[in-house]
Amino acid sequence: MDILAFFAHPDDETILAGGLLAYLSECGYRIHYLCCTRGEGGEMGEPALCTRDQLGKVREEEFIAAVKALGGYKWKLLNFIDPLVGFDNVLYPFVVSADDVVPYLRDYIQENSIDIIISHGSNGEYGHPAHRMVYDSVVSYNQHTDNILPWYTVQAYYPNSAKPHLLNKDDPADWIVDIRSVFEKKVNAASAHSTQLDLFLRRKTIELGRPVTLREVIVTEESYRSVASKNYDPIKSILIEAGIEISIVNPGN
Numbered sequence: 001m002d003i004l005a006f007f008a009h010p011d012d013e014t015i016l017a018g019g020l021l022a023y024l025s026e027c028g029y030r031i032h033y034l035c036c037t038r039g040e041g042g043e044m045g046e047p048a049l050c051t052r053d054q055l056g057k058v059r060e061e062e063f064i065a066a067v068k069a070l071g072g073y074k075w076k077l078l079n080f081i082d083p084l085v086g087f088d089n090v091l092y093p094f095v096v097s098a099d100d101v102v103p104y105l106r107d108y109i110q111e112n113s114i115d116i117i118i119s120h121g122s123n124g125e126y127g128h129p130a131h132r133m134v135y136d137s138v139v140s141y142n143q144h145t146d147n148i149l150p151w152y153t154v155q156a157y158y159p160n161s162a163k164p165h166l167l168n169k170d171d172p173a174d175w176i177v178d179i180r181s182v183f184e185k186k187v188n189a190a191s192a193h194s195t196q197l198d199l200f201l202r203r204k205t206i207e208l209g210r211p212v213t214l215r216e217v218i219v220t221e222e223s224y225r226s227v228a229s230k231n232y233d234p235i236k237s238i239l240i241e242a243g244i245e246i247s248i249v250n251p252g253n
Contacts, residue, residue: 001234002030002073003116006105006138008094008130009039009082010063011193015200016125016154016166017118018070018186019179019222024235025071026182027242033067033075034108036101036134037082037094039196046198056082058195065192070185074112078104082130093129098136105141114149116234121153121168121225148228152235156225158249163219165203173223175236178245180220187218223249 005021007013013021013033025031038056050058060077067075080101083092095101108114119138124131135153142148155166156173179186190200191214204212226233239246 001115002032002113003118004032004034004109004112004114005072006034006117006119006134008036008120008128008134009042010035010037010059010077011039011066011190011196012120012131013063014066014070014186014189014193016120017222018066018189019182020118020177020224020235021072022070022182022185022189023177023179023239023242023244025073027238029238030073031071032108032112032114033063033072034105035063035075035077036080037130038063038077039082041082041084041092043196043199045195049195055195059193062193062195066189069189069192076108091128091130093133095133098133098140101133101137102140102144105137106145109141109147109149117149117151118224119151119153121155121171123168123170125155125166125168142228150226150232150234151228153225153227154222156223156249158223161223162221167223168225171225173249174226174233175249176221176223176247177239178221178247181244183218183220187215190214190218 005013021031039059040056044055080094082094120131120134122135153171155168156171157167157169158173161167200217201212204217
């Protein structure tokens with residue numbers, strides 16, 4: 001089975017879904033990673049690990065290292081340019097319309113016989129317009145194909161989350177997966193994104209008023225929503241069959 005992890009920037013795959021992706025790889029499934037940008041507009045580290053001109057190449061290398069740490073089968077970065085973060089941390093999409101992305105998504109699905117998609121949620125997690133663009137491109141793909149695939153969105157909403165600021169408030173979770181047995185893989189993958197480490201740690205550092213480690217900010221559970229096929233949830237079945245602990249949030253699914 002071929003599963004596509006489809007995200008906007010390098011590091012999204014790890015921070016938002018790294019545990020599940022590591023599990024699925026361990027279960028023997030081929031995990032493909034399709035990333036829309038190289039994160040050229042993002043942070044360069046503190047202190048900076050490269051120049052702005054070098055950032056896209058550096059983050060591509062970080063992405064490949066993280067994918068390997070998660071046991072990825074194949075990866076590809078599209079050539080969309082990640083816009084610079086604006087004044088007062090205003091974020092921007094990488095294209096005007098999701099329809100600009102759909103041909104690339106369609107081609108990858110067809111060329112690699114993809115069976116399942118995992119992507120950003122409808123709110124772009126914390127409202128990131130580039131994340132929402134990826135979500136919208138899957139919506140548009142499904143509206144123009146007879147090959148509608150099982151589709152899962154990350155960071156689905158559930159009560160008492162350790163990181164509620166990352167949850168998609170309009171995407172109720174169907175299940176939560178305990179990632180403790182692949183926690184080290186997720187930490188190692190996150191460590192590969194060296195230019196983004198300060199970003200990963202900043203919020204918790206401010207919250208606790210002291211320096212924190214990467215292990216302290218990686219949570220031990222991930223939540224998912226099954227979007228396209230409510231009556232068919234293959235990943236939930238895979239996890240249960242493999243003896244991986246999940247919590248059913250929506251018993252109707």
